[in-house]
Amino acid sequence: MITSYLLKYLPKNLSHILSCYDSFENSEELRLRSGKKAIFFAEGREFVTEYITKKIEIEQAVAALAEHSLYSVREDIAKGFFTVRGGVRIGVGGKAVTAGGRIVQIRDFTSLNIRFPREYRGSGTGVLPYILRSGAPANTIILSPPQFGKTTLLRDVVRILSSGENCMPRKCAVVDERGEISGGGSFDVGDRTDVLLDCPKAEGMAIALRALSPEVIATDEIGGDGDLAAIREIANCGIKLLATAHARDMTELSSRLFFRELMETGVIERVIVLSGALGRGTVQAVLDGKWKNMLQKPFLARSAEGENR
Numbered sequence: 001m002i003t004s005y006l007l008k009y010l011p012k013n014l015s016h017i018l019s020c021y022d023s024f025e026n027s028e029e030l031r032l033r034s035g036k037k038a039i040f041f042a043e044g045r046e047f048v049t050e051y052i053t054k055k056i057e058i059e060q061a062v063a064a065l066a067e068h069s070l071y072s073v074r075e076d077i078a079k080g081f082f083t084v085r086g087g088v089r090i091g092v093g094g095k096a097v098t099a100g101g102r103i104v105q106i107r108d109f110t111s112l113n114i115r116f117p118r119e120y121r122g123s124g125t126g127v128l129p130y131i132l133r134s135g136a137p138a139n140t141i142i143l144s145p146p147q148f149g150k151t152t153l154l155r156d157v158v159r160i161l162s163s164g165e166n167c168m169p170r171k172c173a174v175v176d177e178r179g180e181i182s183g184g185g186s187f188d189v190g191d192r193t194d195v196l197l198d199c200p201k202a203e204g205m206a207i208a209l210r211a212l213s214p215e216v217i218a219t220d221e222i223g224g225d226g227d228l229a230a231i232r233e234i235a236n237c238g239i240k241l242l243a244t245a246h247a248r249d250m251t252e253l254s255s256r257l258f259f260r261e262l263m264e265t266g267v268i269e270r271v272i273v274l275s276g277a278l279g280r281g282t283v284q285a286v287l288d289g290k291w292k293n294m295l296q297k298p299f300l301a302r303s304a305e306g307e308n309r
Contacts, residue, residue, distance in 0.1 A: 006088065006114065009064040011057045014038055017049050028280075029147070032058055032112040033093075044279060059109050065090050078103050081113075087183035089115040117151065117180055119187045123281065123301045124156035128166060130286040130294050131270050135168055137161060137216055137240045138289075139267055141259075143247045144274035149281035150244040151220055153274070153301050155181050155189060157242060158218045162190020170240075173214035175204030181220055202226030205234060218242040223258050235267045249273065250287065263291075274301070 027042040076082035093111035275284040
């Protein structure tokens, strides 16, 4: 398990304490803060340990997780996090160093947030009927605030489309900039899926379009510089897009020029809105191209049962 593999990077005493919790194998997040108790979240619960983390231990853990080469991940750390094997995201807190009005470095680490990706096979089954139009997938955005299961759902939808579960199989390309979709090969993304790992999204989408002849391109957290032009090109070529976006709701999403243009030009055909109403990964709404909700009621994607229709 990914959680067990990462214990070797943590203080020995903390690793021993965590390994004594049966629930730690199912943890989704581990948080270490200087001078505070270590906390992890699993199975919908918060577990507060008695271990008080020292600042030096956080700095040592960050260095170890970066394979003792902080320089190699410095650009990612300046954005607040970096990703390690298995698609595990390492968020850091500390002192920001700025130059020219932008953050160029974070150092003197005082907190650490380890987010463990989880694979829930079948979690995409419930949304599949809503994103298929005449048997073909629609251009779909999955939106929610952080940690509501966007990437987990995206991964399983790709797996389903690629493997042809209850649909015609499709050739898929995953542009996995941070390794969080495929887990660097740890997760099943389907039988007909090509993965571009550690590849910038805009460049990766262009490469996939030119070289991999996909029917579907999937990527995580769109909205950056260059993404819009790449998505336009994908749409113009008739390739379908599956992507995630950070937003609380449609109001916030449509307030951003990037997404407003995609919506107004008809590129986005479906929006899946996730919430925590029934638990992490609740499908709160599925909006069609006219922004009407297609659901009768929300359902929990993780259950793979979908809506009772």
